[in-house]
Amino acid sequence: MDIHFSGVTKIYEPDIVALEDIYLQVDRGEFVYLVGETGSGKTTLMRCIMRGVVPSRGHISVNGNVLRKISNHQLSLFRRDIGVVFQDFMLLPNLTVFENVAFVLEVIGCKPKEIATRVADVLKTVGIWRRRNLYPPQLSGGEQQRLVIARAIVNVPSLLLADEPTGNLDNCTADEIMQLLLSINAAGTTVLMATHNDYLVNTYRNRVVEIHKGRIVRDEKQGGYEANVAL
């Protein structure tokens, strides 16, 4: 899935400029880090891609479709092709690990047999199959994060938006999550990952887009967390 931002500005009423004049092209199969301090506009940019936020100016197109012009029904279909790892997890505490993932396939009308197979596969991939009958509050932080990733990739999306997927995790667990995201990317999924984790960005080198006060201030292939960090 390729993404194109053209002169995108987002102003939250009355006058908070979240994004300003963003031009960005992300090609199919790329892995892109979005870095920048808290409140710089990383989350807003990601929300714009799934039309959770509508730009005040400019336009965004995904696979050639201008997001502003798609209908509500088309938006639902479009979102099925995007996996989202939410910053705040948004797991459903009254559903088991298995049900939290199965739920995504139910809303698109998959048959129970197909759901059982696909959920088992994805839970095994992220390494929490043995926890399938537990509820989210019974999981550790790392396991919850894996569950969120499992939910995001179960529908085999073309694009994965990961907002701080390693926040509050130790480096060892963050490493495991990162390996998981890289393997998803290697399978052909475009990954956009917002992060504050300099260790990961500097260790697993990929394209880095830095945002400061709503503007892109750096777009570097194989970049580090800070500008001019030597390889």
Add this chain to the structure above:
Amino acid sequence: MKQMSLFKYVLRDGFRLVIRHLGMSFLTIFTAMAVFFVVGISTLFVLNVKNIVVMMENQLTITAYVVPKADIEEIAKLIKKMPEVKEVKIITKEMALEKLRARVGDQAKAVSLLGENPLPASIEIKVGKAAQVSDTAKMLVAISEIEDVVFAGRVAEKLTRVSNFVERFSWILLFMAIAASGVVLFNTIRISVYSRENEISVMLRVGATPTYVMMPFIIQAVVLGFTGAAISTLLIGATYYSAISGLKDMMPFLPFIESKTLIFKLAFMLITCGSLISFLSGMFAAQSFVSRASKPL
């Protein structure tokens, strides 16, 4: 096939919602039941009153006495031409005497003491509606050959007034009952919707259509409304027939409705009405939330 699976999931979720909020579900079913019971009973009351009015209207007659030597048959023809008049019958002097004899029964012999038949010939006139009795009587008085007119004017007018009032009151009651059950159902569904706030938010983000998100809530509302209305019809059936058998003993001269078809029709109407109101309440409650949740910032 996908549609079939989706339908199964929304149906399952709808019933899950009913069970998840069991206390609220009972309260809503009870309210719907009470409301539809009142509506059903008041409908039966109105139908019975109307039935009585129709019966009494059929018995409402105006008796017109003609002047002696007037051609009674000509006058009868003239009266029959009036648009309000349904039936005209000439009562000869002999027929009047027979009627009197029949009415007095045991004292019939006393009638012969009257000697020559003193009773005048008359015309009995039936009109279409009770409300028309008074006006028709005034028109009859205007005919010069008619000496006197006797009719149950006040009874007719009162009966019409009661019938109109009951009908109007029952309409008001019906609207109030529908509004009350609608509001209760709307609030129950709104509570359910808010209890699934996170779930709805995730659903919309992973590509659920607004219709899919709304459907379980609509099913929940219809299940509650339908159950309430169905229980109320069972109660109406039971109470109505026991009330009718009691009333028939007390007032055997009144024609109460006992048709089972009518009760089935009423049950069908109440259940359809209950399901429709709950469908609309559920839809509005879920739609207002879902459209807000799916609106981009």
